[in-house]
Amino acid sequence: MNHDSYPEIKPGKKTLKRIYIAVMLFIVGRAIQAACRTDSTVKKEFQNFKDGFAFSLGVHPFGPWMIVGRDEKGRAKYLGWKPEGKKISLKMNIKNVEAAMLVFTFMESTSVAFARNRFVVDGDLIDALAIVRVLDLVEVYLLPKLIAGLAVKRYPKWSELSPVKKHLGRIVIYTRALLGF
Amino acid sequence: MQSPAYYEYLGRPKMISGKRALEQIPAELEGYGASRPLVMVEGATPGVGAAITKAMYDSNLVIGALFDGHVAGSTSGIVRELAGLHAARKCDSIVVAGGGPLVDAAKCVNIELTQKKAAIQFSGENKIPKELGPFVLVPVALVSGYEASRYAFIDGKMCGSDFLSPDMVIIDSRASSKAAPAQTLSSGLIALAHAIEAILSPQANPIMGSYAYAAIRLLSENLPAAVRKPKDGKKSVAVANGCAIAATAFSNAPAGVVHCLAEALSDATGVDPGVYMGILVRSLVRKRMEDKAGLGDELCLALSGPAVYSVSEAKRRPEAALQSLNSVFGELGNAVPADLAATGTPEGQLGPAAKNAVKASSAKLSEKECMDLLERAWGGK
Amino acid sequence: MFLPDYYEFCARVKTVAGHRALDRIPELLSSLGSSRPMIVTDRGVVGAGLIKLVNAAMKGSKAKIGALYDETPPDSEYTVVNSVAKLYRAKKCDSILAVGGGSVMDTAKGVNILASLGGSNIQDYEGAGAVRRKLKPLIAIPTTSGTGSEVTLVAVIADHKRKVKIPFTSYFLLPDIALLDSRMTKTLPPFLTAPTAMDALTHACEAYYCLAKNPLSDATAIAAIRLISANLLKVIKKPGDLQGRLDLANGAILAGMAFSNSMVGIVHNLGHATGGVCGVPHGVCMSLFLPYGLEYNLHKRAGEIGELLFPLAGPEVYAATPVKQRPEKTIEYIRGMNQDLHDATGGRHARFLKEIVDRDGRQLVPVEKLPEIARTAQGDGTKVYNPEDVSYDDALMVLEHAYEGKPLDRKRIKKG
Numbered sequence: 022m023n024h025d026s027y028p029e030i031k032p033g034k035k036t037l038k039r040i041y042i043a044v045m046l047f048i049v050g051r052a053i054q055a056a057c058r059t060d061s062t063v064k065k066e067f068q069n070f071k072d073g074f075a076f077s078l079g080v081h082p083f084g085p086w087m088i089v090g091r092d093e094k095g096r097a098k099y100l101g102w103k104p105e106g107k108k109i110s111l112k113m114n115i116k117n118v119e120a121a122m123l124v125f126t127f128m129e130s131t132s133v134a135f136a137r138n139r140f141v142v143d144g145d146l147i148d149a150l151a152i153v154r155v156l157d158l159v160e161v162y163l164l165p166k167l168i169a170g171l172a173v174k175r176y177p178k179w180s181e182l183s184p185v186k187k188h189l190g191r192i193v194i195y196t197r198a199l200l201g202f
Numbered sequence: 203m204q205s206p207a208y209y210e211y212l213g214r215p216k217m218i219s220g221k222r223a224l225e226q227i228p229a230e231l232e233g234y235g236a237s238r239p240l241v242m243v244e245g246a247t248p249g250v251g252a253a254i255t256k257a258m259y260d261s262n263l264v265i266g267a268l269f270d271g272h273v274a275g276s277t278s279g280i281v282r283e284l285a286g287l288h289a290a291r292k293c294d295s296i297v298v299a300g301g302g303p304l305v306d307a308a309k310c311v312n313i314e315l316t317q318k319k320a321a322i323q324f325s326g327e328n329k330i331p332k333e334l335g336p337f338v339l340v341p342v343a344l345v346s347g348y349e350a351s352r353y354a355f356i357d358g359k360m361c362g363s364d365f366l367s368p369d370m371v372i373i374d375s376r377a378s379s380k381a382a383p384a385q386t387l388s389s390g391l392i393a394l395a396h397a398i399e400a401i402l403s404p405q406a407n408p409i410m411g412s413y414a415y416a417a418i419r420l421l422s423e424n425l426p427a428a429v430r431k432p433k434d435g436k437k438s439v440a441v442a443n444g445c446a447i448a449a450t451a452f453s454n455a456p457a458g459v460v461h462c463l464a465e466a467l468s469d470a471t472g473v474d475p476g477v478y479m480g481i482l483v484r485s486l487v488r489k490r491m492e493d494k495a496g497l498g499d500e501l502c503l504a505l506s507g508p509a510v511y512s513v514s515e516a517k518r519r520p521e522a523a524l525q526s527l528n529s530v531f532g533e534l535g536n537a538v539p540a541d542l543a544a545t546g547t548p549e550g551q552l553g554p555a556a557k558n559a560v561k562a563s564s565a566k567l568s569e570k571e572c573m574d575l576l577e578r579a580w581g582g583k
Numbered sequence: 584m585f586l587p588d589y590y591e592f593c594a595r596v597k598t599v600a601g602h603r604a605l606d607r608i609p610e611l612l613s614s615l616g617s618s619r620p621m622i623v624t625d626r627g628v629v630g631a632g633l634i635k636l637v638n639a640a641m642k643g644s645k646a647k648i649g650a651l652y653d654e655t656p657p658d659s660e661y662t663v664v665n666s667v668a669k670l671y672r673a674k675k676c677d678s679i680l681a682v683g684g685g686s687v688m689d690t691a692k693g694v695n696i697l698a699s700l701g702g703s704n705i706q707d708y709e710g711a712g713a714v715r716r717k718l719k720p721l722i723a724i725p726t727t728s729g730t731g732s733e734v735t736l737v738a739v740i741a742d743h744k745r746k747v748k749i750p751f752t753s754y755f756l757l758p759d760i761a762l763l764d765s766r767m768t769k770t771l772p773p774f775l776t777a778p779t780a781m782d783a784l785t786h787a788c789e790a791y792y793c794l795a796k797n798p799l800s801d802a803t804a805i806a807a808i809r810l811i812s813a814n815l816l817k818v819i820k821k822p823g824d825l826q827g828r829l830d831l832a833n834g835a836i837l838a839g840m841a842f843s844n845s846m847v848g849i850v851h852n853l854g855h856a857t858g859g860v861c862g863v864p865h866g867v868c869m870s871l872f873l874p875y876g877l878e879y880n881l882h883k884r885a886g887e888i889g890e891l892l893f894p895l896a897g898p899e900v901y902a903a904t905p906v907k908q909r910p911e912k913t914i915e916y917i918r919g920m921n922q923d924l925h926d927a928t929g930g931r932h933a934r935f936l937k938e939i940v941d942r943d944g945r946q947l948v949p950v951e952k953l954p955e956i957a958r959t960a961q962g963d964g965t966k967v968y969n970p971e972d973v974s975y976d977d978a979l980m981v982l983e984h985a986y987e988g989k990p991l992d993r994k995r996i997k998k999g
Binding site: 133136 | 962964
């Protein structure tokens with residue numbers, strides 16, 4: 022058998038998809054930081070985390086990632102996209118780029134992705150669930166109802182999140198996310 | 203439904219099926235500490251190798267070697283060569299996408315690498331003493347019915363061992379929809395026959411019954427459409443699921459009369475065993491209905507589904523079950539001959555086939571039982 | 584047959600089941616390459632004479648019991664796991680026979696991690712991917728029907744200091760063999776048979792409607808429900824019915840296969856929290872919350888809940904009930920089962936939270952604890968797999984109804 026007929030193949034990269042995911046992670050990371058200042062539910066979730074808590078959300082094994090931490094005042098702070106050198110208490114990794122695409126193109130909601138074993142969670146599960154709740158809420162703010170409805174299990178009703186609050190919140194969060202404060 | 207006084211059951215393969223299933227391979231292999239598979243694909247099936255390669259992008263995995271030659275039969279020669287390739291490239295696992303002899307050869311390569319001896323030395327039942335290396339099966343069409351089971355063939359001899367079951371079966375339309383209609387049909391008929399025989403088996407038990415039920419429902423609802431429209435991803439995935447699940451049930455039941463006769467006939471005539479299994483299993487079901495044993499509730503439920511089963515009066519359930527089975531074959535139409543005679547099998551082959559089936563079976567079949575069934579199937583009864 | 588866009592299913596445990604399955608232990612140990620098993624069990628199991636049966640089965644075997652640990656607490660705990668692993672090593676054991684219920688199984692799985700991978704503290708193995716090699720042989724012999732832990736890949740081990748329960752998850756935690764012998768549950772009294780069987784029934788029902796459902800989890804769930812539904816009351820009335828006991832054991836293992844792959848939802852969510860806050864046994868919570876879980880998810884899973892009527896009540900009732908009415912009939916049937924069990928156990932099987940009492944007749948779930956239970960439920964993983972969101976307010980609303988035993992006010996369910 023001529024072994025050369027059957028080559029070794031090193032895996033290529035899905036560069037465009039990784040760029041897309043990196044952009045989405047950046048937006049979501051900054052949006053969480055902004056939402057913490059704008060929405061009381063997100064604020065409460067972050068205050069419940071321990072001081073120094075930080076979580077990373079990203080794609081196994083080579084990223085991209087985003088890291089968000091909790092500062093001493095209990096607020097969410099976007100800590101960038103490099104996990105090296107940071108003390109990360111909760112790592113939420115999606116198993117591969119394609120699975121991450123399914124999540125970030127909203128073809129699979131976070132809960133469905135969890136149920137389908139697309140995630141590997143390293144850290145406290147209770148904290149991970151809180152992050153899933155935060156992600157759901159941030160997605161409601163960031164996305165039009167048609168798309169957010171695909172991404173979350175239950176789109177908040179008028180009584181829980183009035184259109185005024187939602188749209189105002191949306192403007193503020195986008196502004197803050199893009200400007201980084 | 204009642205539990206038997208004693209049974210054993212093992213469903214070894216992990217099933218992963220659906221959207222982006224192939225992309226799960228690197229993470230799954232990582233769980234076994236493996237990251238350098240020998241990937242074996244059917245040279246004749248274009249696109250599967252490329253799909254698997256692309257699915258490994260952005261992972262820790264390196265494909266040690268991508269083998270896409272044609273494997274006509276699982277022989278010691280080809281197995282040795284493939285094992286040599288595996289060793290030369292320092293592979294640590296095997297991913298095989300295909301069916302039939304390719305998968306047999308892949309399993310035997312796995313034996314040779316772990317046991318450091320020729321695979322033929324392990325033919326027979328339970329001769330493999332320990333776990334083999336990680337083994338991933340990606341169905342294109344499971345044409346022999348053995349691929350996802352605990353069996354493998356080397357030089358025409360069978361090896362049976364729980365360690366030969368794939369560690370995982372990855373069902374993805376990018377592979378399963380590449381099957382030719384004839385292959386899909388054959389794989390589906392074999393699986394259907396295996397699942398029906400599992401329910402009727404003397405080793406029947408609630409777990410095996412569940413697997414067989416799932417297989418029969420999936421195949422009944424999807425096989426005809428998958429044969430008609432082979433490129434339909436969803437249908438091909440459903441059929442592949444039915445086949446893999448049936449193979450697990452088959453691994454736990456001794457081979458039944460339909461299986462043994464179909465194999466014996468196929469060995470003699472070269473006609474696809476799937477066609478024989480399809481014809482024979484229909485006759486078997488009809489025969490059982492006339493017997494005192496009857497079809498049994500479990501088979502009636504699996505063939506009819508809960509909706510039809512429950513609206514049928516208790517004593518009419520076997521008829522309803524046969525009707526459901528007949529309608530599946532009806533939808534398959536001319537693809538399955540109505541009787542054995544129409545397959546072109548010489549009538550003189552029936553006697554020898556019955557004898558060979560009895561010899562090959564571990565389930566104490568009787569020659570009379572075999573001839574009875576063959577004669578029924580000959581006339582399409 | 585429902586085929587989702589994507590699913591995973593693994594039930595890689597060899598099942599050996601029968602009226603005298605224990606007799607196979609010597610051969611099974613030999614096939615696993617073990618000659619010095621350790622028995623992990625608890626006082627209750629010993630007291631019921633079940634370890635004597637295991638010892639009798641080992642007579643004449645080349646393998647000899649290397650050690651016996653019979654003090655497993657009702658909740659698997661990490662200090663226990665650490666000390667049992669020490670014993671395993673000291674006695675040079677090479678496999679584990681786990682004989683007992685959920686806590687024994689979880690403890691045994693934890694011990695197996697340490698015994699196989701080294702170290703002295705199970706907490707070093709917290710975190711994803713920490714267990715990534717095949718472990719030493721483990722044979723699970725359940726004495727209840729049951730938790731299904733004999734086929735799950737999770738071990739939940741408590742840390743009483745941090746007041747948390749850590750789930751260890753890995754396919755390598757699956758036992759090699761699950762051995763079901765009808766004699767192991769023969770003496771289980773009715774007031775324990777009922778909740779453990781309802782635990783299994785709940786596993787199967789939740790698996791049928793939760794987010795990760797798939798053909799194999801559906802098929803195993805249906806078979807489980809048929810077996811449990813047909814045999815539970817029979818066995819309560821005649822505890823010595825060995826065929827019934829075997830059928831229940833098979834139902835429980837099938838339910839275990841179903842839910843460990845399809846996951847569970849609000850019933851387990853509230854059940855875990857109630858158990859954690861008020862110490863109510865798991866099975867008691869399951870039977871009680873099941874009808875509420877079905878009601879809560881009705882607007883999202885009516886079809887599936889209606890299909891459950893088939894294995895629960897049988898084909899005749901199923902056919903006689905118009906499709907649109909089947910979900911309600913399912914819920915009614917479960918409530919009926921709870922009522923029947925309540926009557927058959929002389930009132931010991933609780934139908935609602937207010938009714939749950941401890942051995943001294945004290946109420947275990949005071950109404951003031953409901954908010955704490957609802958809060959605790961927020962942190963439980965099973966929430967994710969429920970078809971509908973369960974917020975704190977939702978959980979509290981369901982708990983209030985379950986406290987009194989009132990059917991859920993459907994108008995108060997927030998529909999997503």
